Amino acid sequence: MTHYQKDTLFSQPQTEQKAFRFDEQVASVFPDMIERSVPSYQETLKGITELTKHFAQANSQLYDLGCSLGAATLAMRRAVEDKPCQIIAVDNSPAMLAKAQDYLSNYHSNHQVKFIEGDMLATPINNASVVVLNFTLQFISPNQRHSMLSRIYDGLNPGGLLIMSEKLVNTQPGIQTIIDEMHLQFKRDNGYSELEISQKRASLENVLISDSREIHLERLRKIGFRECDTWLQYFQFASFIAIK
Template sequence: MPQPFQKDNLYQNGVDTVTDFAFDENVARVFPDMVHRSIPGYATLLTVMQAVFRHYFKNTPQPLVYDLGCSVGGVTLALAHVLPADSRFIGVDNAAQMLIRYRDAIRQANLNERVEPIQADITQMNLLDCDAICLNFILQFLPPESRQLMLQRCFDALKPHGICFVAEKTRQSENTQAFHEQFKRNNGYSELEIAKKRLAVEKIMQIDDDTTIVSRAKSVGFCQITPVFNALGFQGWVMQKKTTAA
C-alpha cells in the first residue's frame, strides 16, 4: 500500500546535476503538494471543473468521463463527488507509480465500481465514445506536433454535446512569470528549488500561448470554446463538440 503523500522537497539538495523531470515514484509521493504549491489557484480550478461538469451532466444518464493523464486522482475524485452515482470514469496514465497512487485513492474513496484505471499512452490508445474528457496540464508534456492530433482524437471520441476540459500553463510576459515565481516563494520554495525545477522541466514541457491552444481546438472542430480559468497564465477552457449539422 502506498505511503501517505509527503511534502515536495525534491529539489532541496545541493547536487549540481539536474535530471529531466519524470513522473516517477519520487514525484508520485509528493505530487498533490507539488501541484498546489506550484499551480496558482489549483483548488479553485477543481471547483470550477465541478461546476462545469455538474452543469452539463447532472441529468445525463450514465455519463462516461475520461481523465487522461489522471496522475494520482485529484480530478477524478473532485468530479465523482458532484456527478450522479451512475457516472463512470476511465483514468489513464502511462506512469506506473502515479497509477498506483490513483488506484489507492479510488479504493479509499469507495469508487472502484465507478472508475476504471488504465496504464496506457493516451496518444496511442483507442478512446470509447464518451461524454467528456479531461486534459489537465497534459498537452504541454506532449511533443508540440502531437498536440493537435491528440485534440482531434478527443473530438472524435466525444458524443454530440460532449465537452473536453483543457487546462494548460501558457506562455506569458516576464512580469507574469516573475509573479508566478513569487507565488512559489510564498509557498515555501527556495530560489534553489525554483531554479532546479525550471531546469528539470524545460526540455519536457514546451508551453504554448493561449491563442495557439484555441486555434488548434477550432481546427479539429470544437465549435464553442469558453475560457473558464486564468491564474498567472495557468488557463482552463471548456471545449464543446459541434451539436448541429453543418
C-alpha cells in the first residue's frame, strides 16, 4: 500500500529556485498537494466517472493522458466495470507512473490498465470513446496544444468525449486579481504558509502556462468538436467537455 506524505516541499527557504518537476519528491506528496491546492478536485474525479459511464463505448479505448498517480484512471475504470474497454494511462514521469500502478493495484477490478511511460504528445490515439486530460495540457508548450488536441480529435470515435481540466487565466485583470486572492486564501486555509505559496508559485513560472476559457473553447471548436463547454468551475480551475 502506498503511503503519501504531507506536502512540505516548499516549507524551507530555497537558495536556488528550481523549476517544478514531477519527480519522486513530488510524487510522494502529490495527493496532499492536490487536495490543498486545487478546489473541487474530488468533484472533478466524480464527474469523470459519471461522464465516462455515459460516453464509454464497448470495445473502445479510454485514455488518461498525463495520468500522474492514476486518480482519473481509477475514476474511469470504476465507470466501465460492466463494459469491455481497454484503459490506457500515459505519463512521462517514471516516479508518478510507478506510484499510479501501485495505487490502482489496491482496488480490485476485472479491467487491467495498460500503463505507458512516454510522452503523451507521441502517444497514438485510436478507437477512443473517452480521453481525459486532467490538468495536463497546461504543462504542454502552448504552440503544441492545438496539434495535441487535433490528434485526440482524430483518434476519437464519432460521439466520443474529451474531458479536459485546466487552470485558467481570466482576460479581465480586475476579476483575475479577485480570483487569485480567493485562491490564495484557500491555500492559507489549508495550512500553506506565505513562504510555501510564493516559492511554489515561482517554481511553476514558465512551467504551468494557463489559457483563458475563451481560448480553450475557440481552439476546440476550430479543431472540429461539435459541442464544447465547461461543466465545472471553482475559482480559476475548470473542467471542459468536448464531443466529437
